[in-house]
Amino acid sequence: QKEVEQNSGPLSVPEGAIASLNCTYSDRGSQSFFWYRQYSGKSPELIMFIYSNGDKEDGRFTAQLNKASQYVSLLIRDSQPSDSATYLCAVNYRGGNKLTFGTGTQLKVEL
Amino acid sequence: GAVVSQHPSWVICKSGTSVKIECRSLDFQATTMFWYRQFPKQSLMLMATSNEGSKATYEQGVEKDKFLINHASLTLSTLTVTSAHPEDSSFYICSAPSQGGTDTQYFGPGTRLTVL
Numbered sequence: 001q002k003e004v005e006q007n008s009g010p011l012s013v014p015e016g017a018i019a020s021l022n023c024t025y026s027d028r029g030s031q032s033f034f035w036y037r038q039y040s041g042k043s044p045e046l047i048m049f050i051y052s053n054g055d056k057e058d059g060r061f062t063a064q065l066n067k068a069s070q071y072v073s074l075l076i077r078d079s080q081p082s083d084s085a086t087y088l089c090a091v092n093y094r095g096g097n098k099l100t101f102g103t104g105t106q107l108k109v110e111l
Numbered sequence: 112g113a114v115v116s117q118h119p120s121w122v123i124c125k126s127g128t129s130v131k132i133e134c135r136s137l138d139f140q141a142t143t144m145f146w147y148r149q150f151p152k153q154s155l156m157l158m159a160t161s162n163e164g165s166k167a168t169y170e171q172g173v174e175k176d177k178f179l180i181n182h183a184s185l186t187l188s189t190l191t192v193t194s195a196h197p198e199d200s201s202f203y204i205c206s207a208p209s210q211g212g213t214d215t216q217y218f219g220p221g222t223r224l225t226v227l
Contacts, residue, residue: 031214032214034214034215034216036218041223042220042221043202043204043218043219043220043221044155044204044218045218046215046216046217049214049215088154088155092214097143097145097208097214097216098145098157098160099145099157099214099216100157101154101155101156102154103153103154104154
C-alpha cells in the first residue's frame with residue numbers, strides 16, 4: 001500500500017512567522033513530489049514541485065526533499081492570513097502521472 | 112499554468128437520476144485526464160484515469176458501470192454518475208497533466224454534487 005502521510009493539524013502560526021509543513025511517503029521508488037494548496041470549497045492549486053534532494057525556493061515558499069529519510073517538507077516564510085488553507089502533499093510513483101495525495105495539513109495564520 | 116475547466120460547478124439532483132460532468136483542457140491537448148472524488152475533510156481519491164480514444168482505467172473499488180467516463184476528444188473528458196444516490200454526494204475534480212515535461216497536474220475548479 002503506497003501511503004503519503006501528513007499531520008492533519010490545524011497548524012497555527014502568527015502572521016509573519018515561518019510555517020513548516022511535513023510529509024512522509026512509503027515507497028522509495030517515488031520520483032516526483034508536489035505541494036498543493038486547497039482553500040475550503042475549492043480545488044487544489046499547485047504551489048511547488050521538487051524532484052531532487054535538497055531545497056527548492058520559489059518566493060516565500062521552500063520545498064525540501066530528503067529521499068533517504070522519505071520526507072518532503074514545505075516552508076512558508078512571512079506567513080500571511082491569506083496562506084490559511086489546507087496543504088496537500090502529493091507523490092508520483094515511478095512516473096505515469098498518477099498522484100497519491102496525503103490527507104492534508106490545515107494551516108491557520110493568525111493576526 | 113495550463114487551464115482546466117469543469118461544468119457544471121455544482122449540481123443538485125434527485126436520487127436515481129444520472130449526472131454528467133464535463134472536464135475541458137482549454138489551452139492544451141490532454142490525452143490523459145484524471146477524475147478524483149473528495150469527501151468533506153478528506154483528501155483527494157483518484158477514481159479513474161481517462162484515456163483519449165480508449166477505455167478508462169478505474170482504481171480499485173470504483174464501479175466502472177456506475178461512473179462512466181468518456182474521453183472522446185483531446186480536450187474533453189466526461190464523467191457520468193449513473194443512478195446517483197445520496198452517498199455519491201461529493202466534490203468531483205478532474206485534472207490534466209502538464210505538457211512541459213514535468214509530472215505536474217492542473218486541476219479543474221471541481222463540481223459539487225448533491226444527491227437528494
